[in-house]
Amino acid sequence: MGFTYLTTAELSAAIKYDKRVIREQLKDSVLFEGIHYIRPFGGRKILFIWERVEEEMLNGVTTYSLTNGS
Template identity: 60%
Template sequence: MSSDTHNTYLTTDQLSARIHYTPRTIRNELLDCCLIEGRHYIRPFGRRKILFIWAAIESDMLSAEHDALSLAQPE
């Protein structure tokens, strides 16, 4: 399987280590505000456990940084 079609799924603790937010902050502040079910995370088999989709999260984080930088540039 090529890396383009392979998603990396992360637990809350693994995502926490990558983005340097506590698991509690991810669950209480980012979930359903910045991280949207179906785009950034899934609940496999309809269960409570959440798996985060790293490619979508990383893409949106980089896009948001780019948007913020372009807004800060003088015209």
């Protein structure tokens, strides 16, 4: 199974959160290195794993809550 890797800017556009919010509030409190993002080749650049971020966002969301707005 392949993963979709997103930069902070791409993730920002996908989830409609400001890049700064992702870097300063979500990273390392909700989104964790090795689970939700990686630093390829030991560098500074961060790549978010879309499928795992999406799973985290939907954690606790049920079909009922999606269809009924609860």
